[in-house]
Amino acid sequence: MLRSRTRYGRWWVYLVLTVALVLVITPFVWMVLGSFKTEGEIQRVPPTWWPETATLDNYTQLFARLNFATYFTNSVVVAVAVTAGNLLFCSMLGYALAMLEFPGKRALLLVVLGTLMIPGVVTFVPLFVIVANAGLIDSLPGLILPFLVTPFGVFLMRQFISGLPPDLLDAGRVDGAGELGIFGRIILPLCGPALATLGILTFLSSWNNFLWPLVVAQTESHYTLPVALALYSTGQNNTQYGLLLAGACVVVLPLLVVFLLFQRHFVEGIATTGIK
Secondary structure (H helix, E strand, O other): OHHHHHHHHOHHHHHHHHHHHHHHHHHHHHHHHHOOOOHHHHOOOOOOOOOOOOOOHHHHHHHHHOOHHHHHHHHHHHHHHHHHHHHHHHHHHHHHHHHOOOOOHHHHHHHHHHHHOOOOOOOHHHHHHHHHHOOOOOOHHHHHHHHOOOHHHHHHHHHHHHOOOOHHHHHHHHOOOOHHHHHHHHHHHHOHHHHHHHHHHHHHHHHHOOHHHHHHOOOHHHOOHHHHHHHHOEOOOOEOHHHHHHHHHHHHHHHHHHHHHHHHHHHHHHHHHOOO
């Protein structure tokens, strides 16, 4: 009886969560349904919810008008390379800041924490100047190298590795393992949840990155999907919303697949690292 009272006494919690779920999922449902509408029906006032005449013209035009294979390949290469770099280098730096003792460790940690407070727009112009002086404009390395290590990734891995028992490292050193051996054979296998969390967040950020590829990629052969979609869905006089919605569905699909594959590790990583 007490359990039943508690369940019914929390009806307002379920109501609030249901309303929040509807508010979050409604734009995505509208995007998917709108991608099957004609341009006239999308701009109709009052708007329609369900497509009156479902059509695949938006998707047909999307794949016919854009060099989709090139843009998709560029997005995959950039996102995978940036994600792999963050998983490797951020975990190495996080291990050093969490488990090793060296001069300037505290100052370096403060620098990492300080960079977390600096908006990315502030460093955009200096970063572009560095890339331009290195001759990496309009190239895939110019899209990848500036984001191989992020302060958030270093902080995330440092927080997770700090919670591991230091006795594991002592046992490895007694067995004759070096620091790289300890890192590769002991630390990394225990960092699955944190690595999954960092991987998903990094892949999401890199896949959706628009401003940096828009500035650095100056020819079509180096466009990523968000840039190509934004440039080719806007005509001379108006925006083709049907093409935009269809492209948005295509861009979101890989993100959903990645999240569904690693969602269990993602939730565990959020819980164990204390991210708010």
